[in-house]
Amino acid sequence: MLSKSDLDERFLKARRAGEENDAKRRAALLDIPYLNLISVTVPTEVKALTFVKSGAARAAKLVPFQLLRNKLFIGAFDPHLPEAATLIEELKKKHEVQIFIVSLASLEHAWSYYRYAPDETKEISGQVNIDKDRLAELFEKIKTLEILERELDEFKSPLVSQLLEIVLSGAMALKASDIHMEPGQEMSALRYRIDGILHTAYSKFNAHTYRSVVMRIKLLSNLKLNVMDEPQDGRFTVGLANRDIEIRTSIIPSEFGETIVMRILDPLALKVNLEELGWRPDDLEIVKKEIAKPNGLILTTGPTGSGKTTTLYAFLKKVYSPEIKIITVEDPIEYHIEGISQTQVNPDVSYTFASGLRSILRQDPNVILIGEIRDKETAEISVNAALTGHLVFSTLHTNDAIGAIPRFIDLGAKPNTLAPSLNLVIAQRLVRVLCKVCKVKKELSPEIQEKIKRFVVGLPARVDKTPYADFAIYEHKGCAECGNIGYRGRVSVFELFAIDDEIREAIYHIPSETELFTLARKQGMVTMQEDGLLKVILGVTSVAEVERTTGIVEWLANA
Numbered sequence: 001m002l003s004k005s006d007l008d009e010r011f012l013k014a015r016r017a018g019e020e021n022d023a024k025r026r027a028a029l030l031d032i033p034y035l036n037l038i039s040v041t042v043p044t045e046v047k048a049l050t051f052v053k054s055g056a057a058r059a060a061k062l063v064p065f066q067l068l069r070n071k072l073f074i075g076a077f078d079p080h081l082p083e084a085a086t087l088i089e090e091l092k093k094k095h096e097v098q099i100f101i102v103s104l105a106s107l108e109h110a111w112s113y114y115r116y117a118p119d120e121t122k123e124i125s126g127q128v129n130i131d132k133d134r135l136a137e138l139f140e141k142i143k144t145l146e147i148l149e150r151e152l153d154e155f156k157s158p159l160v161s162q163l164l165e166i167v168l169s170g171a172m173a174l175k176a177s178d179i180h181m182e183p184g185q186e187m188s189a190l191r192y193r194i195d196g197i198l199h200t201a202y203s204k205f206n207a208h209t210y211r212s213v214v215m216r217i218k219l220l221s222n223l224k225l226n227v228m229d230e231p232q233d234g235r236f237t238v239g240l241a242n243r244d245i246e247i248r249t250s251i252i253p254s255e256f257g258e259t260i261v262m263r264i265l266d267p268l269a270l271k272v273n274l275e276e277l278g279w280r281p282d283d284l285e286i287v288k289k290e291i292a293k294p295n296g297l298i299l300t301t302g303p304t305g306s307g308k309t310t311t312l313y314a315f316l317k318k319v320y321s322p323e324i325k326i327i328t329v330e331d332p333i334e335y336h337i338e339g340i341s342q343t344q345v346n347p348d349v350s351y352t353f354a355s356g357l358r359s360i361l362r363q364d365p366n367v368i369l370i371g372e373i374r375d376k377e378t379a380e381i382s383v384n385a386a387l388t389g390h391l392v393f394s395t396l397h398t399n400d401a402i403g404a405i406p407r408f409i410d411l412g413a414k415p416n417t418l419a420p421s422l423n424l425v426i427a428q429r430l431v432r433v434l435c436k437v438c439k440v441k442k443e444l445s446p447e448i449q450e451k452i453k454r455f456v457v458g459l460p461a462r463v464d465k466t467p468y469a470d471f472a473i474y475e476h477k478g479c480a481e482c483g484n485i486g487y488r489g490r491v492s493v494f495e496l497f498a499i500d501d502e503i504r505e506a507i508y509h510i511p512s513e514t515e516l517f518t519l520a521r522k523q524g525m526v527t528m529q530e531d532g533l534l535k536v537i538l539g540v541t542s543v544a545e546v547e548r549t550t551g552i553v554e555w556l557a558n559a
Helices: 002-028 053-062 084-091 104-116 132-141 147-151 160-173 207-220 281-291 307-317 354-361 378-387 404-410 415-421 445-459 501-507 513-523 530-535 543-550
Strands: 062-068 073-075 096-101 127-131 176-183 190-196 196-206 232-239 244-254 256-267 296-301 324-330 341-344 365-368 391-396 422-434 486-498
Touching: 002 096, 002 104, 002 190, 053 062, 053 084, 053 104, 053 378, 062 084, 062 104, 062 207, 073 084, 073 104, 073 147, 084 096, 104 486, 132 147, 132 160, 132 445, 147 196, 147 543, 160 190, 176 207, 196 207, 207 232, 207 244, 207 256, 207 422, 244 341, 281 296, 281 307, 281 422, 281 486, 296 307, 296 341, 296 378, 307 324, 307 391, 324 354, 324 378, 354 365, 354 378, 365 378, 378 391, 378 415, 378 422, 391 404, 404 415, 404 422, 422 530, 422 543, 445 530, 486 530, 486 543, 530 543
Parallel strands: 073 096, 127 232, 296 391, 296 422, 324 341, 324 365, 365 391
Antiparallel strands: 062 073, 176 190, 176 256, 190 196, 232 244, 244 256, 422 486
16 A cells, blocks of 8 residues: 555656646647746756746746857746736846746745845857856866766765866866767766876766756857757857867757766867877878878878877868968867868758859869768769869768878779879877876886897888887776876877879779789878877887777787
């Protein structure tokens, strides 16, 4: 037999379900969107409440629950009630008003936040301005993921804006590139991508808190509040004392709620100086020679997140001068570069890579950057542009540099136009850099030392062997400086496939990848794995990192 409390709880749930169903019915009749303010959770910091006093809101059976820029969101039991209609007309004089039909239970829930309402209204404008003193305090505090977890555990304020400040400040303090918020059946998690690897920062958000943070992020990103079963994309800005950081928001529905990924685009995190990317001197010499040419096609290849776009931005910065015209077509524009005309793909107006490239060519550019070549039309226009006096930079999804040739031919490029247009293909990956403070030197057996010496001696003649004569291999450990991770920052490992006359002649006959690799080795190509191992024996990265990104190094298995 059920206890009285159980019966009361069942009755309450049934009554609320009935109220929500009634609100949905009324919304459909009035052709006004429905919203459940209890399940969505109105963030408690919302200052829009101050536009209507508590007494007036209760009399009119409505609540102004969010303000985004000049758009005021109102939940109303019935907007045609005389008191409600009068208030709404007054509010429309100063704001764009969006009305939702809500239940009385929703209103009671929202009205309970009046006790947190501030005296003055502050707009949610798509920008988070973190107080510089608070930011400095959070940066000073949050040195490791463990400290961040403790900070979130101890957070007791009802203000969701302050909770989001901790999440954002923690990400910036730990130099994360992405923030992942993932709902679970009972608890939800916060994860940061730091130097390409995901780390769980917190896994104890309850459903109420998680939904509050989601709502806050959706408001800042100018996303639809009452849409929870469709993907949405938006953006907002974090205003710091010396710069603005753009946050790109992606929300998708999942089993237990909405999953959020926020991409952090910090201008200071972008290395656009060519020399800082991790080139060996011989590779850098080849790159500088090729990007100095007035025409031709230069490709960077690799999976998503391998640093291709950063490399191309570094090329643009290197070749830029006021005397030449540089135009890009990107998807999306990740960072703005001064002096360069950057355009963004927009399928809604049929501005694709191909159509954008055609338009760009009518602008008489000297240098063109195409975010990605992914179809026959873009491939053909890129090749023709390189043949008609333009220097063209782009990216291609292949596993290695050699694979760019068959990939281009698969896309429909003709060998007789591809061969003379292609100058250089660069494959790359990003490996984490060992923390300089805590990295630990490994003891190497005589056998492994001998194998390393033979590896260095066997490299192509263009590689200067001198820096690798006195070598050592290090492992990660972890300290306060690197947030107990053992790595701090990333560097690229490269593979350069320069197209010479012999390789051009081979392309005309549609060679296999094996034939191309033989020609590339004859030319002196160093593979990505070999470049990574050279960084290992210089103490820059670890064997584990090189193997994670380029595959197992069998002869170093026991190192």
